[in-house]
Amino acid sequence: xxxxxxxxxxxxxALARPDVEVLRSDSDVGPESYTYSVATSDGxxxxxxxxxxxxxxxxxxxxxxxxxxxxxxxxGEKFTVNYVADENGFQPEGAHLxxxxxx
Numbered sequence: 001x002x003x004x005x006x007x008x009x010x011x012x013x014a015l016a017r018p019d020v021e022v023l024r025s026d027s028d029v030g031p032e033s034y035t036y037s038v039a040t041s042d043g044x045x046x047x048x049x050x051x052x053x054x055x056x057x058x059x060x061x062x063x064x065x066x067x068x069x070x071x072x073x074x075x076g077e078k079f080t081v082n083y084v085a086d087e088n089g090f091q092p093e094g095a096h097l098x099x100x101x102x103x
Contacts, residue, residue: 020044043071043078053086061087 020042027036032055037047048066053059064085071078081094 042073043069045069 020040022038022040024037024039026038028034029036033049033051035047035049037045039045046066046068048064050062050064053061053063065083067080067082069078069080079094079096081092081097083090083092085091
């Protein structure tokens with residue numbers, strides 16, 4: 001959990017470029033879950049929630065669900081990625097992302 005808190009803090013710092021202002025930043029960190037969201041003046045938004053699964057067992061893991069959005073500086077096009085990260089890895093989805101063919 002400490003790693004996750006550090007990751008969130010570093011991500012927020014990376015977003016805080018001199019020409020971009022943080023418009024909103026919220027977080028709630030508990031012993032078995034967390035949520036956070038950040039929005040910047042350049043249209044970037046990121047929100048995420050994580051929760052421990054199978055607490056107290058050998059299979060204890062964190063499941064993370066989130067979304068991030070940004071606006072391309074050159075085209076003005078808005079991109080959104082929704083994702084889940086769990087025991088099956090990082091699973092992003094977005095209209096602009098390629099989809100693997102069905103086997």
